[in-house]
Amino acid sequence: xxxxxxxxxxxxxxxxxxxxxxxxxxxxxxxxxxxxxxxxxxxxxxxxxxxxxxxxxxxxxxxxxxxxxxxxxxxxxxxxxxxxxxxxxxxxxxxxxxxxxxxxxxxxxxxxxxxxxxxxxxxxxxxxxxxxxxxxxxxxxxxxxxxxxxx
Numbered sequence: 001x002x003x004x005x006x007x008x009x010x011x012x013x014x015x016x017x018x019x020x021x022x023x024x025x026x027x028x029x030x031x032x033x034x035x036x037x038x039x040x041x042x043x044x045x046x047x048x049x050x051x052x053x054x055x056x057x058x059x060x061x062x063x064x065x066x067x068x069x070x071x072x073x074x075x076x077x078x079x080x081x082x083x084x085x086x087x088x089x090x091x092x093x094x095x096x097x098x099x100x101x102x103x104x105x106x107x108x109x110x111x112x113x114x115x116x117x118x119x120x121x122x123x124x125x126x127x128x129x130x131x132x133x134x135x136x137x138x139x140x141x142x143x144x145x146x147x148x149x150x151x
Contacts, residue, residue: 056147063131065104071129072101073149075108076116085116089123096126103128104149 057067065071072095076088092103105121107113110132121128 053147059131063129065102065129070099070101071104071149072099074103074105074117074120075113076105076120077108077113078116083119085119086123088116088120092120092128093124093126105130106149107132 060067072092074088074092076085095101096103103124103126105117105128107117114130114132117130121130
């Protein structure tokens with residue numbers, strides 16, 4: 001991925017993340033980087049624009065989930081030297097038992113993120129749903145899907 005410093009004059013680039021405040025941020029705005037809407041986010045994926053809600057609802061229905069259901073979303077990533085998936089399984093079971101929320105595992109990157117989701121799901125006592133096995137969703141859809149879940 002290139003930085004703005006590496007883009008030639010007259011060239012174009014897709015801005016994923018904007019660092020800086022004050023004078024640095026003003027300079028970025030002076031360069032004309034205003035569209036799409038510039039948003040601050042620790043995770044660039046959270047600044048994506050959601051797709052039409054009906055597409056997200058159709059995706060949920062295709063995976064056997066009611067779009068009006070009560071869900072809690074888990075997006076687990078593999079970490080080096082970490083395998084305590086029991087803690088996530090316990091949290092997901094608790095959310096189901098205490099609040100009636102159905103755990104839904106949504107991988108951010110497949111197939112890599114399927115491993116921690118599968119391991120966690122196998123340790124659970126109350127069942128869960130794993131999205132992304134039959135058909136992956138695209139990034140804008142992922143944001144819309146998360147809007148149907150408690151995070």
